[in-house]
Amino acid sequence: SAVRAVAAVDLGATSGRVMIGRFDGGMLRLEPVARFPNGPVAGQDGLHWDFSALYGHILDGLRLALEREPALESVGIDSWAVDYGLIRDGALVAEPFHYRDDRTARGVEAVHAVAPFDELYPRNGLQFLPFNTLYQFAADDRLTGSDVALLIPDLVAFLLTGRRGAERTNASTTGLLDVRTGAWDLGLAARLGIPASVLPAIVDPGTHIGDVSGVAATHVGAVLPVIAVGSHDTASAVAAVPLSSPDAAYISCGTWGLVGLELDAPVLSDAARAANFTNEGGVDGRVRFLHNVTGLWLLSETVRAWEDEDGSPVALPELLDAAAAVTGDVPLFDADDPRLAAPGDMPARIGAVLAEAGSPIPATRPGLARTIVESIAQAFADALATAALLTGRELDAVHLVGGGSLNRLLCQATADRSGLPVLAGPVEATALGNVLVQGRAQGWFGPDATLEDLRAVVTASVSLVRYEPRG
Numbered sequence: 001s002a003v004r005a006v007a008a009v010d011l012g013a014t015s016g017r018v019m020i021g022r023f024d025g026g027m028l029r030l031e032p033v034a035r036f037p038n039g040p041v042a043g044q045d046g047l048h049w050d051f052s053a054l055y056g057h058i059l060d061g062l063r064l065a066l067e068r069e070p071a072l073e074s075v076g077i078d079s080w081a082v083d084y085g086l087i088r089d090g091a092l093v094a095e096p097f098h099y100r101d102d103r104t105a106r107g108v109e110a111v112h113a114v115a116p117f118d119e120l121y122p123r124n125g126l127q128f129l130p131f132n133t134l135y136q137f138a139a140d141d142r143l144t145g146s147d148v149a150l151l152i153p154d155l156v157a158f159l160l161t162g163r164r165g166a167e168r169t170n171a172s173t174t175g176l177l178d179v180r181t182g183a184w185d186l187g188l189a190a191r192l193g194i195p196a197s198v199l200p201a202i203v204d205p206g207t208h209i210g211d212v213s214g215v216a217a218t219h220v221g222a223v224l225p226v227i228a229v230g231s232h233d234t235a236s237a238v239a240a241v242p243l244s245s246p247d248a249a250y251i252s253c254g255t256w257g258l259v260g261l262e263l264d265a266p267v268l269s270d271a272a273r274a275a276n277f278t279n280e281g282g283v284d285g286r287v288r289f290l291h292n293v294t295g296l297w298l299l300s301e302t303v304r305a306w307e308d309e310d311g312s313p314v315a316l317p318e319l320l321d322a323a324a325a326v327t328g329d330v331p332l333f334d335a336d337d338p339r340l341a342a343p344g345d346m347p348a349r350i351g352a353v354l355a356e357a358g359s360p361i362p363a364t365r366p367g368l369a370r371t372i373v374e375s376i377a378q379a380f381a382d383a384l385a386t387a388a389l390l391t392g393r394e395l396d397a398v399h400l401v402g403g404g405s406l407n408r409l410l411c412q413a414t415a416d417r418s419g420l421p422v423l424a425g426p427v428e429a430t431a432l433g434n435v436l437v438q439g440r441a442q443g444w445f446g447p448d449a450t451l452e453d454l455r456a457v458v459t460a461s462v463s464l465v466r467y468e469p470r471g
């Protein structure tokens with residue numbers, strides 16, 4: 001049979017990419033087409049994304065993808081969650097804020113004065129993160145003058161097609177989606193002064209959003225259909241986890257480590273609320289019951305500080321090899337310490353957190369890298385144990401997908417500290433999940449393909465690296 005192909009746009013907090021995904025009837029293959037950097041940009045009024053630059057890279061990447069694969073059937077877009085752009089008279093009002101901007105603290109206060117967290121949790125099912133969209137809305141005085149607020153992938157889809165909507169998995173991270181009904185919680189929005197008009201209609205993964213049109217079509221060079229995928233990157237990643245058993249957990253590890261289980265129904269218990277576990281929307285109505293652990297952000301920000309200091313790049317593989325060779329006691333810190341959330345001078349801030357706890361501060365760069373990786377692994381192990389407790393499951397394996405799956409030190413440390421085998425890979429789970437949901441909409445896997453059928457394609461297409469826990 002002929003090879004089928006789609007394009008995936010996957011935007012992460014530190015880099016974005018455009019990929020071609022091809023299916024030959026048995027296996028799925030990804031071809032990277034474009035990769036571009038991303039990160040916070042300090043503006044006059046706070047931290048932003050350079051969305052205009054990202055969108056330019058997306059258009060260029062799609063044009064290149066079509067040159068390489070003229071038979072592309074569609075494109076799907078996913079990105080990090082919670083952030084949005086405001087549209088007025090068809091145009092973006094300003095560059096979207098970055099979720100690490102500290103204006104959200106104001107929003108948290110304002111929202112909790114009206115609806116305390118204890119009330120929010122059973123309504124929206126979300127763990128408390130100070131940047132959940134509802135808190136950002138509460139700190140955004142431009143909301144009222146805008147026609148619509150679009151989450152980042154929805155914003156890209158709007159600029160490409162002119163169609164506005166809110167893809168369901170990503171909408172579940174706003175805090176304004178009712179976790180029981182799956183509809184916008186308009187009662188809550190009204191109480192928070194959020195106009196219902198800024199919340200567009202919900203769109204399910206697999207839906208044809210529209211076709212690339214207008215100037216975008218001219219730039220890209222074709223009228224390509226845009227298909228909604230699990231547009232929250234973590235939803236796409238989880239869709240592509242080749243789960244080995246119903247009692248297997250997953251960690252989607254990039255900037256964040258999203259640690260949890262896939263469930264059929266949300267867990268909204270007091271214990272889940274106290275443990276700050278989230279019930280986000282997955283592809284096909286599954287629930288992503290997970291906790292956000294600060295992931296490779298700690299390492300990438302540390303490396304960035306050293307590179308600024310040196311004026312030259314730091315080689316990560318060499319650093320991690322040296323970190324693995326460090327002997328003796330490794331001091332640990334709480335990876336989720338809120339003081340480590342903002343960008344800037346990470347080594348000094350980790351040092352301060354260690355010192356405050358009376359722990360020694362590693363004197364060498366490999367020593368600090370080791371402390372960071374082991375601290376992340378310990379936070380992963382703690383979250384895995386909590387997930388098991390909250391769901392009554394006995395876990396038998398952990399799938400570690402995303403960029404972190406290439407970090408052997410992290411994978412082994414996670415196995416050791418959790419006491420569970422770690423199955424590492426695929427590294428590009430998010431792009432694979434994006435491609436799989438498009439492929440299903442295009443009929444690649446038959447009319448009734450389930451999420452398990454999609455995962456079987458991943459199993460057939462990638463090989464996993466197994467890390468056994470050491471005593």
Ligand code: LRH
Nearest residue numbers: 079080081082233234256
């Ligand atoms: C990971 C992620 C995560 C969100 C955070 C904002 O990229 O989407 O699931 O909590 O970014």
